[in-house]
Amino acid sequence: MSANLFTPDAQPLAQKPASVRANRGAGAFSTPKARRNYIIIMVALLMLSALATLGLLAYKNPMPFGSERFWLIAERRASAVTAMGVVALSQAVATVAFQTVTNNRIITPSIMGFQSLYTAIHTATIYFFGSAGLIAARNTEMFVFQLVLMVLLSLLLYSWLLTGKNANMHAMLLVGIVIGGGLGSVSTFMQRMLTPSEFDILTARLFGSVNNADPEYYPIALPLVLASTLLIYLNSRNLNVLGLGKDVAQNLGVNHRRHSLFMLVLVSILMAVSTALVGPMTFLGFLVAILAYQFADTFDHRYVIPMAALIAYMVLTVAYFLMQHVFYAQGVVSIVIELVGGIVFLIVILKKGRL
Numbered sequence: 001m002s003a004n005l006f007t008p009d010a011q012p013l014a015q016k017p018a019s020v021r022a023n024r025g026a027g028a029f030s031t032p033k034a035r036r037n038y039i040i041i042m043v044a045l046l047m048l049s050a051l052a053t054l055g056l057l058a059y060k061n062p063m064p065f066g067s068e069r070f071w072l073i074a075e076r077r078a079s080a081v082t083a084m085g086v087v088a089l090s091q092a093v094a095t096v097a098f099q100t101v102t103n104n105r106i107i108t109p110s111i112m113g114f115q116s117l118y119t120a121i122h123t124a125t126i127y128f129f130g131s132a133g134l135i136a137a138r139n140t141e142m143f144v145f146q147l148v149l150m151v152l153l154s155l156l157l158y159s160w161l162l163t164g165k166n167a168n169m170h171a172m173l174l175v176g177i178v179i180g181g182g183l184g185s186v187s188t189f190m191q192r193m194l195t196p197s198e199f200d201i202l203t204a205r206l207f208g209s210v211n212n213a214d215p216e217y218y219p220i221a222l223p224l225v226l227a228s229t230l231l232i233y234l235n236s237r238n239l240n241v242l243g244l245g246k247d248v249a250q251n252l253g254v255n256h257r258r259h260s261l262f263m264l265v266l267v268s269i270l271m272a273v274s275t276a277l278v279g280p281m282t283f284l285g286f287l288v289a290i291l292a293y294q295f296a297d298t299f300d301h302r303y304v305i306p307m308a309a310l311i312a313y314m315v316l317t318v319a320y321f322l323m324q325h326v327f328y329a330q331g332v333v334s335i336v337i338e339l340v341g342g343i344v345f346l347i348v349i350l351k352k353g354r355l
Contacts, residue, residue, distance in 0.1 A: 088312035095285030114179035283341025
């Protein structure tokens, strides 16, 4: 039998030097060095995240350390840090899972129209009820209403376009883009009818910011995010198979349609919570997903998902700390993140040369 049936270089693996065989692996990481690098990067991210969190909670706290007033101020700041954690976890996990299910690394769950629906809800509120109505609508009932509406929209798309004999993932994505564009056009029309003061209030609300988060939302948001994230992580092995494509997944005994629908429903919940909590952040998930795959050096979702979540949290906390305490421009954090994410998106597109 010809030797080239064993390895591409026409040398059977058993005849290769022991040092070469020792460096080969069939696990999540190709080499022991890749595993060590992953651990080092995770430790570094944990340290940076911990320092940024400590800085946000304690830096420039005017009260003496350990006093009752010090902890009161730290508790108020902890509310914003909690929002950062929820958004980081939601965006990172949802984007990685969505890209795997759709088998496309350059799209994000925002393509399904969550941002446009969020904009349409708030624009319609201020259009019909005025500024007072928009301010009064900042309550738990409105938060739940947005969650339900976003999840129902996604479930409608999934049940319509991903069930039956003619199920088509690309058609679902295209319909999501069209719906998002239609909602955006309706929002733009209503915004043109607003007074300058109403438009200014609406614009401030539409920027993604942790200041939009209310601690009253956390008893609803935290269980949803933690449960969805846990379910996605427990299905990491199925995601690994789904990433190989529909035909390979079916040959390996994985029900591609059922698992894809399940993952997309969880992604919808995560994106709905994140968007309703702080507002739209289009490119945050894309940015951290790209970085996670580069730093993790593996396609195993058991390792990619934790790294993506940690990178997202580190990016948010460090960005807010720098903008708030160094540049004194806290309100532009989301703009800077979206700018950097958009630039990375263009670089990836130009590098690939195609969509």
